[in-house]
Amino acid sequence: MPRHCFTLDLKDDPTLIAEYEAYHRNVWPEIVASIRYAGINHMEIYRWANRLFMIMEVNDTFCFVRKAAMDTANPKVQEWEELMWKYQQGLPGVAPGEKWQPMNKLFAL
Template sequence: MQKYCLFLDLHEDRELIEEYKLLHQDVWPEIIASIKNAGITNLDIYNVGNRLCMFIEADADFSFEKKGKMDAENEKVQEWESLMWKFQKALPQAKEGEKWLLADKIFELK
């Protein structure tokens, strides 16, 4: 199993943040299917203020490159992503076209 932690910001607008949260209470079934089909076995998103943190657990065959290719070819995923950009803004460290940024693990308690 692989584990990942990613970050993204939302626009600093309380109403938009609440709408974003509501949309994630009823994520489209096609989006759930695309996540699972990519090899992701668990995905959690946490929120504080306008910052989001996403934890992913995935099988050994998962890769962000493969997921990106699958997403690019999925019309419903592209529709969802376009909708999400209404709420999201890239972190200052993001390169052109990047959304979620992968965090470096610096500590693990075992």
């Protein structure tokens, strides 16, 4: 199963980080459904300080272009993304408004 890894920073504010974590303990069902419908079989997000790391395992139907189009057309996903942007910030060196950045695999055992 193909795996993709991404990183993103949260705003370095303990209150905002706590709110972000609370939302992710109870992700809206419409968001979970959209993730699964896109062909994402497994997703995990980890945090260290204000840095996030996301692992996605996808099936053969998954396509980034299709997922982006589906998200754009889904008002609930747009609402979630707008809400999450309250807590997130782009990594240093990325264009304004860019969120999750793909990571390159350096090692595998």
